[in-house]
Amino acid sequence: VIDGMQDAFQTLFTGNNYLLPLLGTVLGLIIGAMPGLGPAAGIALIIPITYGWEPEEAFLLMASMIGGTSFAGSITAILVNTPGESSNAATLLDGYPMAKNGQASTALSISAISSAVGAIFGLAVFIAVLPVSRAMILKISYPETFVIGVVGLFIIALISRGSLVKGLIAGGLGFMLSFVGRDLITGEARYTFGSLFLEDGIDYIAILIGLFALSEAIALLVEPDVPAEQRKLGLRAHWRQIGDGVRVCRRYPRILLQSSAIGTLCGIIPGVGGSVSSFMAYAAAKQSAKDPEKFGTGDPRGVLASEAANDAKDGGALIPTVALGLPGSPVWAVILGAFLVHGIAPGQEMLTQHLDVVFLIILGLLISNVLTSVFGLALSPMLAPIAKMPGVYVSPVIFVIALLGAYTIGLRPGDIIIAMLAGILGFVLKRQGFSLVPIVIGMILGQIVERSLGQTMLTLGPTAFFTRPISLSVLLLGALAFSLPLLRKRRSKRGSRAADRVEKDEAAR
Amino acid sequence: MIRRPSTSATRESRRPSVRRPGAFGIDLVLLAIILLLLPQTLELGAGARRFPLIMLAVMALLVLLDAAMEAFPAVRRRMGFLEADFVEVASLDVPELQVQPDDLPAESARTFRVLTVWQALAWLTALGAGMSYFGYVVTTPVFLGLFFLWARVPLRVAIGITLVMTCLNYFVFYDFLGLR
Numbered sequence: 001v002i003d004g005m006q007d008a009f010q011t012l013f014t015g016n017n018y019l020l021p022l023l024g025t026v027l028g029l030i031i032g033a034m035p036g037l038g039p040a041a042g043i044a045l046i047i048p049i050t051y052g053w054e055p056e057e058a059f060l061l062m063a064s065m066i067g068g069t070s071f072a073g074s075i076t077a078i079l080v081n082t083p084g085e086s087s088n089a090a091t092l093l094d095g096y097p098m099a100k101n102g103q104a105s106t107a108l109s110i111s112a113i114s115s116a117v118g119a120i121f122g123l124a125v126f127i128a129v130l131p132v133s134r135a136m137i138l139k140i141s142y143p144e145t146f147v148i149g150v151v152g153l154f155i156i157a158l159i160s161r162g163s164l165v166k167g168l169i170a171g172g173l174g175f176m177l178s179f180v181g182r183d184l185i186t187g188e189a190r191y192t193f194g195s196l197f198l199e200d201g202i203d204y205i206a207i208l209i210g211l212f213a214l215s216e217a218i219a220l221l222v223e224p225d226v227p228a229e230q231r232k233l234g235l236r237a238h239w240r241q242i243g244d245g246v247r248v249c250r251r252y253p254r255i256l257l258q259s260s261a262i263g264t265l266c267g268i269i270p271g272v273g274g275s276v277s278s279f280m281a282y283a284a285a286k287q288s289a290k291d292p293e294k295f296g297t298g299d300p301r302g303v304l305a306s307e308a309a310n311d312a313k314d315g316g317a318l319i320p321t322v323a324l325g326l327p328g329s330p331v332w333a334v335i336l337g338a339f340l341v342h343g344i345a346p347g348q349e350m351l352t353q354h355l356d357v358v359f360l361i362i363l364g365l366l367i368s369n370v371l372t373s374v375f376g377l378a379l380s381p382m383l384a385p386i387a388k389m390p391g392v393y394v395s396p397v398i399f400v401i402a403l404l405g406a407y408t409i410g411l412r413p414g415d416i417i418i419a420m421l422a423g424i425l426g427f428v429l430k431r432q433g434f435s436l437v438p439i440v441i442g443m444i445l446g447q448i449v450e451r452s453l454g455q456t457m458l459t460l461g462p463t464a465f466f467t468r469p470i471s472l473s474v475l476l477l478g479a480l481a482f483s484l485p486l487l488r489k490r491r492s493k494r495g496s497r498a499a500d501r502v503e504k505d506e507a508a509r
Numbered sequence: 510m511i512r513r514p515s516t517s518a519t520r521e522s523r524r525p526s527v528r529r530p531g532a533f534g535i536d537l538v539l540l541a542i543i544l545l546l547l548p549q550t551l552e553l554g555a556g557a558r559r560f561p562l563i564m565l566a567v568m569a570l571l572v573l574l575d576a577a578m579e580a581f582p583a584v585r586r587r588m589g590f591l592e593a594d595f596v597e598v599a600s601l602d603v604p605e606l607q608v609q610p611d612d613l614p615a616e617s618a619r620t621f622r623v624l625t626v627w628q629a630l631a632w633l634t635a636l637g638a639g640m641s642y643f644g645y646v647v648t649t650p651v652f653l654g655l656f657f658l659w660a661r662v663p664l665r666v667a668i669g670i671t672l673v674m675t676c677l678n679y680f681v682f683y684d685f686l687g688l689r
Contacts, residue, residue: 163575163578165571165574165575165578165588166532166575168571169539169568169571169572169575172564172567172568172571173539173568175560175564176546176561176564176565176568179560179561179564183553183556183557185556185557186554186556186557188553188554188556188557190549190550190553190557190561191546191549214633217633218626218629218630218633221623221624221629221632222623222624222625222626222629390621392621392622392623392624392660392662393662393666393670395629396632396636396652396653396656396657396670397653397670397674399632399633399636399652400636400645400649400652400653400674400678403636403637403640403645404640404645404649404678404682404688407640407645407688408682408688411688411689413640413641413642414641416637416640416641417637417641419637420633420634420636420637423633424630424633424634427626427630428535429535431531432529432531432532432535433529433532434535449560450560453559453560454556454559454560457559
């Protein structure tokens, strides 16, 4: 391990290699800020350029891009309610309301600091568990993945604002959308209505862009509600807000660590990935708060939790990617492809012969996360005014960027139509009290959950969900998450009845 | 004296009994979609239909429950614990971050058009259709120009945004990244 670290540092300071993290971070920031063009798409675009490079240099650049895109995605989530990638979707729940309340710089500085802390935490865990990672990963199989997926979606519906039933319906809608296309196991076409385009399935990025970016852009046009007195803030006010952000991070170290731990754990589970980690961290922060009703209205703890988890997941996702060749998230799937392009096989070979590449990835992630935090803090005064522009200026631009983002997924005009329809659907559903978050999570988890269910039934049988310790523990945790708020409500209802009785007695006297 | 806690449960019990036709309408549409998908699902092979069938059944139950809650306020009151934010307890006063506006002049009152929902949806549909049929390079400047003129956006802003977006589309996406 120490030899690997030494080699990695040597490569970093050879020639102009030390500039690669800076280049990767800037590229990541640009790519991440474009809705739909997340790190996976960005790295996919970069791979052909790095064909002739040394693998060490190529992966240093790619890892730095991941750090940049993670933070840049939160900039658009906070400022224009458009997550740069799906894992930033939880950030907009509180980040965007904060920006609308005139606290954009505070939200951006919280995002910058928590991203750096989360990333460092995740990578520290990765270095610590590197020797035992293989044994740990093998404990998680299909039943665990299925149970984690279902319980995860259920918890998302629980924490959604508004009706629980509507939250669950939204989650179910997400599952149903994930069924469109060819079945992963049998290959049968489902709900395609004879369309060749739909046989490839609906890309969740197109749905995500529509539900969050376009629906909000429509709302901005029809409900322009930015208070005039908050339109302009001077530089001093921005720096005051950045200071507020730093204080928020210092005030909630428990949320920071808890979310980083959740992010790292979710990253470790192959296929679950970033979106789930940030929503789970958000849910945990909300569940454990004494005033959870403030979440979703512009609570800085929401941004803190989701961004820490979002960046911590990369450290966790590295474990299955390099140890087993199982990518923890879409971006790591692309990196896995890049490993193969550069002739590196993940697994035992990677952990013995190419450990320097692993440490260069760690270095790239670390440096880019520190750089993005510095950039984030420095640039937020320039970026924050975007959130305060009138809807009639911003919305048409969001329309264009969002639909273009949908087109970049696979260069298919059909994705533009899907995103447009999702935007209209999202606008209508939100107006009628439905939460949009469970739809996206349902879509992301749908295929994972269905595949895990099928494989469990074929290989282990239905009892496996209840006999394996990890899946049983997750099921019990889900039951606890449902019953605790119910018990709390019941207790408070009893309290209010008692108070009513006391008031009546006093009035009678 | 016992202090009355401020909870969702108490608020729920005092919520006025209002029907929400929009939400009920969505439930009906969802039910229609479920009924449309059911025969298609039953035609699938055993492996491919297992999970969709479970989901359709669960969805139908949830949608029926929601429709009942929307149509009959009495049911909604009775099921109040499912209605409001599920995870919610009494509020504690935590000092919130304050917005600190400075002395810079506020932007002048709006002179541009506020769109109705149908107008906004029509503009989005026009852009989506234009982008998928004529391509984004052609559609973007036409859409932005027409929209800004129609919405009475100041000419300088309109020209600036349209130019920046057109250049970004052409030079970065079309030419440099080769998104065609």
